[in-house]
Amino acid sequence: MRIFSGIQPTGNLHIGNYLGAIKQWLDLQHENDCIFCIVDLHAITTSYDKELFRKEILDQAASYLAAGLDPEKVIIFVQSRVKEHTELCWILNTITPLGELYRMTQYKEKSEKYKNSESAGILNYPLLMAADILLYDTEIVPVGEDQRQHIELTREIVRRFNSKYGEVFVSPKEKLPSKGARIMSLSDPKKKMSKSDGKESYISLFDSPEEIKKKTKAAVTDTGKTIKYNPSRKPGISNLLTIYSLLANKRIEEVEKEMKGKSYKALKEETGDLIVKELHPFRKKRRELLSREVYVEEVLKRGEEKAATLAESKMGEVKKKMGLW
Ligand code: AMP
Numbered sequence: 001m002r003i004f005s006g007i008q009p010t011g012n013l014h015i016g017n018y019l020g021a022i023k024q025w026l027d028l029q030h031e032n033d034c035i036f037c038i039v040d041l042h043a044i045t046t047s048y049d050k051e052l053f054r055k056e057i058l059d060q061a062a063s064y065l066a067a068g069l070d071p072e073k074v075i076i077f078v079q080s081r082v083k084e085h086t087e088l089c090w091i092l093n094t095i096t097p098l099g100e101l102y103r104m105t106q107y108k109e110k111s112e113k114y115k116n117s118e119s120a121g122i123l124n125y126p127l128l129m130a131a132d133i134l135l136y137d138t139e140i141v142p143v144g145e146d147q148r149q150h151i152e153l154t155r156e157i158v159r160r161f162n163s164k165y166g167e168v169f170v171s172p173k174e175k176l177p178s179k180g181a182r183i184m185s186l187s188d189p190k191k192k193m194s195k196s197d198g199k200e201s202y203i204s205l206f207d208s209p210e211e212i213k214k215k216t217k218a219a220v221t222d223t224g225k226t227i228k229y230n231p232s233r234k235p236g237i238s239n240l241l242t243i244y245s246l247l248a249n250k251r252i253e254e255v256e257k258e259m260k261g262k263s264y265k266a267l268k269e270e271t272g273d274l275i276v277k278e279l280h281p282f283r284k285k286r287r288e289l290l291s292r293e294v295y296v297e298e299v300l301k302r303g304e305e306k307a308a309t310l311a312e313s314k315m316g317e318v319k320k321k322m323g324l325w
């Protein structure tokens, strides 16, 4: 199966990205044809630091590798290096009704934040994402729950394009993790964990053990005493149980049983300890990779060449079907 996914190179990856997306990538890479992209063109739709950007992209590539993606098996590349992404994005613009873009939850959330001074890029963001996916005949897109609507839109685009111009695109399906598709903020467990919020609200894959313990200790929990999974009534405790169960590869009920009779404080400490333990190899490997910049650049270069070959061929097909010169 052809798999495609991407993450923006903005700041550190957090455990939400890991449990929601990357952990699935690691499982999928063995048996499938995988492409993982660093979506820098998506990242520039919000403010970013142009002096730091190159370093952040390299850092993201090092993080992908440190998390365990095998560059011998998968393609890792930077979106803006393959020009067909923007080219196809324009074409998709011409067949997508504006109403469908205005309807997107992520657009609504972001435009609220910008108070109607948002760029057209924020609105057209899902079309660039659809182009990413469609250029490679992607069948499966492993992402967190928040991206589901964008994949649904991509299927709509496939339907519309194929019926207008003839069969060119493959219809993709999202693959969400079984649970924990949404890891919540540590400081406000009713909100999704996000790197655009304060540092105390998320745990980066590369935080030090001290930072991790401090953040989990300070995690906002709920009233009451019993450790029970109930996201609507006990969002804080449920979030910790989810993180614990995903990292330990145990079912929530099993974790509940283990924690029975223990205090909230104990749950926080044990979750902190488990996160420290599970993330230790990532930290070590990333440190090593960051000192091997040339190697990481080489991985990206190789990925780019492979991706470009596939993308050029697909774009040729698209233009031909559309009667473009
Ligand atoms: P982003 O950081 O928004 O670019 O998201 C990158 C990937 O991580 C996407 O597949 C998201 O669905 C996933 N993701 C981001 N935040 C979370 C979260 N709090 N819980 C689960 N998955 C997430």
Ligand code: TRP
Binding pocket: 004, 005, 006, 007, 008, 039, 042, 128, 129, 132, 133, 141, 143, 147
């Ligand atoms: N839009 C995704 C996000 O915000 C990132 C992304 C861009 C992506 N292109 C993609 C994810 C293609 C999957 C497939 O998280």
